[in-house]
Amino acid sequence: GELVSEEQSPPERQTDAKEKMKAELCQFKPEVERLRILLYGPAGSGKSSFITSVANIFKGQPTSEALADAVCAGTSFTTKVRKSCTVSGNSEILPFVFNDVMGLEGEESKGVHPDDIINILKGHIKDNYEFQKHPLGxxxxxxxxxxxxSDKVHCLVCVLPADQISFIRDDVTxxxxxxxxxASIPQAVMVTKVDYACPVVKSDLSKIYHSMTIKEKExxxxxxxxxxxxxPVKNYHEEKDVVPExxxxxxxxLxxxxxLANDFLNKDQKSLH
Ligand SMILES: Nc1nc2c(ncn2[C@@H]2O[C@H](COP(=O)(O)OP(=O)(O)OP(=O)(O)O)[C@@H](O)[C@H]2O)c(=O)[nH]1
Ligand SMILES: [Mg+2]
Incomplete structure (x- = not known):
């Protein structure tokens, strides 16, 4: 990664960085009302947990229950539907929305069909559509x-668990x-469960960028x-408190x-006019 940092940052620095990034995201004004980000990947890779974690981060203080009205799925396995999940910050809905889908292998090696994913990217599949054996016509x-x-997806994010990258089934790969x-839109990869992948990282998340060079190759x-x-990310998983790292x-x-999504839209819009 570009952020090679092996030193442990003092907690204040983490908190400062966090608040700065939160503010930047809250104030961000994209080309569309909300940038749509689709998460896909193997079953159990942490797609829904990522969305929940983002919602946790923006939930703010414990007093404000209504602040995060937006978690569409818990950490339980996502059922066969396509869902939109908007995340709220302190007073407003944030400028991005996630699409959550079930894992690619799904039940009995069926899972989501690539044609359906491509149709979601193009904005053709509505919320709550239940995936079938055959892709939607x-x-x-x-x-x-x-x-x-705004129905279209503006960034495609593959979610892969750090400890399993080498063991992903061939059909899923x-x-x-x-x-x-x-896909003809920008793409990124979130490598989750970095705490499982490496004991050093588990005890000190700031070591992640070092360990990531290996994961990136994989x-x-x-x-x-x-x-x-x-x-590289670590989702909230069993933590009860906020962990700035x-x-x-x-x-x-995020x-x-x-x-990435907005730069693409910018270029796309300009080429249309
Ligand atoms: N240790 C650890 N566990 C995680 C992390 N992210 C997710 N998990 C756990 O992994 C399991 C699967 O996470 P989900 O978020 O449900 O995965 P998913 O990709 O939405 O799964 P499907 O909807 O079935 O495709 C849950 O038990 C999570 O608590 C992480 O970063 N670290
Ligand atoms: Mg899920």
Whole structure:
């Protein structure tokens, strides 16, 4: 990664960085009302947990229950539907929205079909659509014939668990490659569960960027991803309290993803006019 830091930052520095990134995200004004980010990847890789973690970060103080009205899924396994999850900050809805889907292998090695993912990217599949054995055709209740710019996905994010990258099933790897190749929008990778991958990182999250160079190689072998957009994260999982180091990793990844999505829209819009 670009952020090679092996020193442990003092807690105040983490908290400062966190508040700065939170503020930047809250104030960000994208080309569309909300940038749409689709998370896909193997089952159990931490897609829903990532969304929940982001919502946790913006929930603010414990007094404000209504602040985060937006977590669409808990940490339980996502069922076969496509869902939009908006995240709220202190007073406003944040300028991004996630699409959450079930894992690629799903039940009995069926899972989400790459055609369905591509249709979601183009804005053709509505919320709460339940994935079937066969991909959705171009009609029916859940097919959006004329998607607006905000129905479309602006950044595609592959979520891979650090401890499992080498063990991803071939059928899932094949699907991931197909999706990557067919998508014509910016793409990033979140490498989750970094705490499982390495005991040093588990005890000190600031060591992550060092350990990540190895993981990045594994990722790019699997997917053919450019190194700039692979982000290591640790999701909230059993922590009861706020952990600034977790927040900083997630916010850094999110901020870069949001910029990536918006830069693409900027260029896309300009070429249309
Ligand atoms: N230790 C650790 N556990 C995690 C992390 N992220 C997710 N988990 C755990 O991994 C399990 C699966 O996480 P989910 O968020 O449900 O994964 P998913 O990708 O949404 O799974 P599907 O919806 O089934 O495709 C849960 O038990 C999470 O608590 C992480 O960064 N570290
Ligand atoms: Mg899920």
């Amino acid at each position: 171009d009609n029916g209740l859940y097919y959006n014939r004329s998607p607006s710019l 094949k699907k991931m490659r197909e999706i990557r190749e067919r 990722c790019s072998n699997k997917l053919g991803v450019t190194m700039n957009y692979i982000f 977790i927040d900083v990793l997630i916010l850094d990844a 901020l870069k993803t949001v910029h």
